[in-house]
Amino acid sequence: MLAVHFGAGNIGRGFIGSLLYQAGFQTCFVDVNSEIVNLLNEKQEYRVILADTSQEELLVKNVRAINSQSEPNKVVDAIAQADLVTTAVGPNILPFISGLIAEGLRKRVQSNDKPLNIIACENMIGGSTFLKEKVYEKVSEEERKLFDPCFGFPDAAVDRIVPNQTNEDKLMVRVEPFYEWAVDQTKIIGEKPRVTGITFVDDLKPYIERKLYTVNTGHAVAAYLGYYAGIKTINEVMEKHEMKTLVEKTLQETGLLLVQKYNFDMDTHKEYIVKILSRFSNPYISDEVIRVGRSPIRKLSPNDRLISPARQYVEVVKEQPIYLAKAIAAAFIYDYQGDEEAVELQNKIKSQGLEATIYEYTQLTKESALVDLIIHQFILLREFILD
Numbered sequence: 397m398l399a400v401h402f403g404a405g406n407i408g409r410g411f412i413g414s415l416l417y418q419a420g421f422q423t424c425f426v427d428v429n430s431e432i433v434n435l436l437n438e439k440q441e442y443r444v445i446l447a448d449t450s451q452e453e454l455l456v457k458n459v460r461a462i463n464s465q466s467e468p469n470k471v472v473d474a475i476a477q478a479d480l481v482t483t484a485v486g487p488n489i490l491p492f493i494s495g496l497i498a499e500g501l502r503k504r505v506q507s508n509d510k511p512l513n514i515i516a517c518e519n520m521i522g523g524s525t526f527l528k529e530k531v532y533e534k535v536s537e538e539e540r541k542l543f544d545p546c547f548g549f550p551d552a553a554v555d556r557i558v559p560n561q562t563n564e565d566k567l568m569v570r571v572e573p574f575y576e577w578a579v580d581q582t583k584i585i586g587e588k589p590r591v592t593g594i595t596f597v598d599d600l601k602p603y604i605e606r607k608l609y610t611v612n613t614g615h616a617v618a619a620y621l622g623y624y625a626g627i628k629t630i631n632e633v634m635e636k637h638e639m640k641t642l643v644e645k646t647l648q649e650t651g652l653l654l655v656q657k658y659n660f661d662m663d664t665h666k667e668y669i670v671k672i673l674s675r676f677s678n679p680y681i682s683d684e685v686i687r688v689g690r691s692p693i694r695k696l697s698p699n700d701r702l703i704s705p706a707r708q709y710v711e712v713v714k715e716q717p718i719y720l721a722k723a724i725a726a727a728f729i730y731d732y733q734g735d736e737e738a739v740e741l742q743n744k745i746k747s748q749g750l751e752a753t754i755y756e757y758t759q760l761t762k763e764s765a766l767v768d769l770i771i772h773q774f775i776l777l778r779e780f781i782l783d
């Protein structure tokens with residue numbers, strides 16, 4: 397069985413690649429990083445190490461890689477023969493890989509009638525659906541009709557913390573033990589991929605919202621408030637009582653929203669929050685706030701981990717989400733110069749003011765009470781008032 401996986405980075409190698417190997421797939425990674433591509437082809441294996449007391453090691457074998465910039469035709473051929481296609485490249489990169497996927501599917505319908513599923517494993521709601529839209533923009537109406545019965549784009553939620561890391565062995569990747577990979581089975585075409593570790597669900601929305609508004613919201617709060625306070629890593633943020641409390645209070649807000657929206661059991665959800673907080677404090681992982689806070693414009697977009705739960709909190713809980721607003725304000729303050737989106741955001745605030753910048757990136761409107769709340773929290777943070 398052949399899996400083609402776009403993105404041989406942290407989550408690609410550390411999570412998806414390791415599960416595919418354990419399920420018996422040969423994995424062909426597709427990436428633009430020639431150093432990683434060459435190493436994968438040279439070694440054909442790499443190590444995944446669990447970041448806990450056990451330091452357990454898994455040798456992931458049966459892997460190869462293609463550089464999509466220099467050998468796009470090989471990617472097209474691999475997709476034409478694949479049994480599964482997955483991605484972990486980042487939401488902003490999906491449009492850039494859609495052309496090659498379209499080419500691959502175009503070639504495949506001519507020679508291979510086996511159904512194929514393409515699963516985007518990104519931190520976003522509707523990632524595979526978005527990828528499908530981008531692929532379908534590149535093919536004709538006639539081809540779309542041919543593709544529809546053959547190719548599924550089931551959405552997915554993936555959860556495993558794999559920080560940036562510099563290891564002597566450049567292929568090795570250190571990952572937290574916990575993982576969750578949920579896939580919308582209603583959108584699968586043909587057989588479900590036989591990968592132990594995937595949970596197939598009929599309704600992905602509760603899974604992905606629970607994960608995005610707990611793991612990713614909590615992480616983003618720790619990252620932006622941590623950066624604001626001059627702290628370097630997430631576990632250092634969690635060691636500061638005042639900071640940890642702010643993360644917890646934000647997760648109480650998203651928790652209340654999730655419990656009311658999906659009828660989750662409150663006690664079970666509280667336990668879920670405790671588990672997530674303990675993952676952030678994992679002493680075996682050093683995760684920089686600038687990785688977790690990367691791409692603030694994406695993280696401040698309407699359907700992402702900050703604005704979406706804040707907006708829904710107002711609608712569902714009918715109160716003001718003070719701590720979410722504080723985290724959003726901290727994201728608007730985030731000015732790390734090594735992050736293009738942070739630089740763009742700060743330039744926008746300088747040139748057009750905070751209020752107009754909020755409207756532009758969050759798509760909140762003048763009618764939303766959230767805007768004033770965010771501005772208020774922004775002013776408090778600017779005056780060094782954290783709580």
Ligand SMILES: NC(=O)C1=CN([C@@H]2O[C@H](COP(=O)(O)OP(=O)(O)OC[C@H]3O[C@@H](n4cnc5c(N)ncnc54)[C@H](O)[C@@H]3O)[C@@H](O)[C@H]2O)C=CC1
Nearest residue numbers: 403404405406407427428484485486487518519556557558
């Ligand atoms: N690291 C983590 O803990 C988790 C990450 N994710 C999601 O997984 C995705 C990837 O994240 P990471 O692995 O952390 O990032 P990463 O930066 O480590 O990996 C991304 C990989 O994609 C490659 N890439 C970039 N442009 C490409 C292109 N045009 N074609 C093929 N490959 C390309 C990069 O060279 C890199 O190897 C993101 O959507 C992230 O939100 C989801 C859950 C956990």
Ligand SMILES: O=P(O)(O)OC[C@H]1O[C@](O)(CO)[C@@H](O)[C@@H]1O
Nearest residue numbers: 519555556557611612615688690
């Ligand atoms: O990968 P993104 O969307 O930039 O956000 C970083 C977040 O994603 C993760 O990498 C994986 O869930 C978390 O560590 C963090 O919450």
